Amino acid sequence: MPEPDRAPAAATAPPRARNALSAVSLLLACLLLPFGALASWAAHGPADTDRWVRAMAPLAADPDVRRAAADALGDGVLRAAGPELHGGAGPFVHDAARSFTRTEAFATAWDASNRAVHTAVLRALRSDAPAAPVTVDLAPVVDRVRHRLTEDHVPFAHRIPVTHTRVPVLPAGDVDRLRKGYRVLDTAAFWLPLAAACLAVTGIAVAACRRRAVTALGLGTALGGALLVLAVAIGRRLTLADLPAGLRGPAAGGVYDALTATLRTVSWLLCALGLAVALGGWLTGRYGPRLAARRRARGSAGPAADPAPEPTRARA
Template identity: 25%
Template sequence: MDSSSAAAPTPEGPEKPLSAAERVEYTRLRRAADMRHRRLRYVVTCLLLALSFILAPLGVVAAWVDSQMSDTDRYVQTVAPLAKDPSVQSAVTNRVTNKIVSYINTEEVTAALTRALQKTGAPPIVVDKADVLAGALKSGATSAVRTVVNKVVTSDQFADVWDAANRRAHMAMVNVLTGKGGSAVEAKGDTISLDIGTVISQVQKKLVDEGFKNADKIPDIDKSIVLVKIDQLSKAQDAMRLLNIVGVWLPVLVIVLAALAVWSGPSHRVAMMSASVGIGVMMVVLLIGLAFARGKYLDSVQPKVQSPQAAAAVYDELVRFLQQSTRTVLVIAVIVLIAGYLYGPGRGARWIRSVAVRGTGSAGRGLARAGLRTGGAGRWLDGHRGWTTGIIIGAGVLTLFLWNFPTPGVVALVLGIVVLVMLILGILAAARTAPAPPGPGPGLTGDDG
């Protein structure tokens, strides 16, 4: 038989053990394959993280736009404080007063007074100075009308009218973003205006009650007040329409991308911390962008169109919930980052974990010494710490997910409850059995121990 054929392994027989050179080559190939696989995972993780970072601020804005579109109560809650804002009340008072006074013909009143003086035979010097009263007459009328208007605007009825008008037009923000009319809030050209026709009617009625008998004969005037003036409103509308289309799905997509990045990463903990850092940074960028947009917007508003104070109040109220949502996501990102660090191998993380374990262990042993032993339930909790911790954290995450627009305070509350429950379970697990009594001395055997 040929020697080469004798050395060949049969299909049924065992394979020959690898030689030293073959084992080295096999190890090299395995390492190369693992390296390629690891590099591929790094590339996929980086791409997913980059996408989640880019879409995170857009997701927050999209969720804000979607909530303002579909939730009437939330929209009314957004604009309701404007009715009590002094700058907005002043702007409405000035607008209504100027419009009403513009229809008071002081020149005609002055001419009538001149004719009356001439008929009564008044001295010429008195007749010639009658036109001086025109300015005083207009100033007095303006002051009187402003007083009445201010009473209406600062009353509780004005706040009710304001809320009712916005509630009836619960799709007003849709009209603003799409440029459609037909509601209390309309977008025309580069301005966003609020219809205050009901307020005008109340002011006319109040003027009649105050003694201005002809106030109800004032012709129809412009019954709108400019809330916002934006030079490029049409471009903003186009962008908001796109965000309104994606709606609530964009935030969900961001969460899915971040979860896939954590799952595909070679180190899940590092990928989770990277995702929290990136999303947190993007939330800070969004807050800075909102502050920058506020400055640009106020610079673009002309004082003759709207007072700077009223424009600032309107902008702040309209983006209030957007800023709140951004801060909430930022707080969650910081919490996830801290949690990822505490579960890591760092010296500080190990020290914090050891302190928590010693604290819960001491408290549990104290309960056991007092006779409050948990027995089998405590042993089960001690043997399933990973499961119970995951369930508690998952319940906290689900609570925030189901909460209707959580605030940073809500996030802090849920976090406190999660930590408290984990500490309580740790104490119950440590109280499963009574602690061993102290031994007689250093001469303990293994069985005694």
Template identity: 30%
Template sequence: MDPTAPVPRNPENPENPEGPHPPLTAEEHEEYRRLRKAASVRHRRLRYSGASVLLLLAVLLSPVAVVSAWLDDTITDTDRYVQTVAPLADEPAVQNAVTDKLTDRVVSNVDVKAITEALGRALEQADAPPLIVEKSQALEGPLKSAITSAVHAVVSKVVTSEQFETVWTEANRRVQAAVVKVLTGEGSSAVQASGDEIVLDLSTLTDQLKQRLTEAGFEKASAIPQVDKQIPLLKVDKLNQAQDAMRLLNVVGVWLPVVALALAALAIWCAPAHRVWLMATAVGVGVMMAVLLVGLAVARRIYLDSVPPTTLPPDAAAVIYDTLVRFLRESARTLIVVAVITLLAAYLYGPGRGARVVRHAAGQATGAGGRSLERLGLRTGSTGHWLDGHRPWTTGVVIGAGALTLLLWNHPTPGVVAVVFGIVVLVLALLGVLAAAPGDEPHPGREAAPPTRSE
């Protein structure tokens, strides 16, 4: 018998075939119950299957969504990008790399050999002994070394000064559009893709450096021709492929997080056991964020191995990588903290023995707090009765407000999540104390948490 089939015709009343029919026999009733149970099982299996697919998609998309959101936020937002790269100006490894690069390129534009040859000719014209004229050519090495040391000292003073921090910040603010060009092929500025390298143009700094050299006594520095002012930032073996991938992530950066969140919410809504599915979602997202952190560590090793020391010293390359991805790492850690808090809250709301013990202890604590208020003459009256009768509603509002705060917070950190969580717990405890102090009812056994049902 199919419980969803039309009601059988009534043979006793042909004029009313859809009317009342004889009651089911015991066998028919048993068959009807069996078919209803089978239909219910099929329905639950369908819900579990759909929820599993949705949850799997949400969990797998979560690290991609975090990376795409980081790219969209950090690369396309000028203030965020400057905030990302600003600490590099204070890093000794980066300062040393910039100093060495600028020194080498300034000295390479000084024709030391021509200077020694001119000195030799001057000595010869002055009737100097032939040995002295011949030995003057040996001054090329020491002279170049002396010039290099002097230029390096001046460059180091410039790079380690507060002026360099300003120049660095302004240069990166100007080149923010060029970073977009590197990753998406749009715009133009000082940062450019040169072969398999991403380079930064420090023309302003180099011009100021020539001025400082002139003021330091190197009068010929003002006559130095245009110096190559490009400083390599990153080196990627397959930059074109990386650009294509990042361009795609940048396009979907706004929508992927929304899609992943919507899939997770839909999976929890479709599943028969919402609380259990919420816990599964928290575990899945937390695990994927840990995988993302491991992936960043592996990518760091691959990146450092791919950068030749002649292009960028290993310590400078490591500092640059760690600085550029630090907000991405922070986002992954933040989501891990959110996942742990969500898992803990979902467990405490369930029927587990540990959850019941915690809820009972919380009820005892808030009840004791309420009785203490009453002894002090502070009674909540009708407000306390209302809070006591609407605990599930007030609890949901407070938790929802905390979740909404984190959702609207601009770049939340693990510390921000911890503070918001602490405020939520404090407010819930305060509401529990107020609900336990109406002043006209006994309090023993009163629970602070809403009743739950097993799943």
């Protein structure tokens, strides 16, 4: 009698182990997938100079940004000009700087400055040379301001020297710290999606019921995408809350939305793809056996036999 009891146990043990291994693999794949998407975005999304410039462009129309830029430009022009423009000419310089921030030339200079800063920072992060301070030459901006002051007939404006002054952007200590973080993100952006794909394939391959494994993977992928959408929304609220009160306007929100547009798109695609896969697996499990049974029934049924002739009565 003990022998028949051992046989069923031995027969059910392998499927349980396979299901456990499949569940662990699929769970890890669903966890790594949103983190891989986030790492890929962080390593390659803001690193795109054109996307960065487009994201920062709306700030050129923000009144607080214009005011701060005008003050900085006016003070910079006065420092560069020396004592010749101090005194009574100071208000004219600041008025001209404020007028300049409302022109198309300022928007062009704003984009050029952001492009120069982003390119310099990205070059420093990707370089293998010892960490050094990141500086940017803003001489083109000073040249545009001098041209505008000359058109407004500001005294001695044509004498403003356009010197190639290097403006500090990042100290060497910050460059070294950001470089290490960037390299970690760059490595994670490659390995996390690859690991998630390998775990997903393994989880489906070893599952005792692959249809259920595919359905579970779809649901997990959709859940990961939904959590990523929620994380982007929470990050937006926290990021805007940490900004100074003068910068918490639509422009700052527009910058955040522009920088995270790719991440939001990927998040919604994960949700849609996961739900589609899960729905396909559920429909296959619910209606697949019925359709297969109907096809087998139609295939096994041969042509209808001719009805048997009725017996004829013998003639009297």
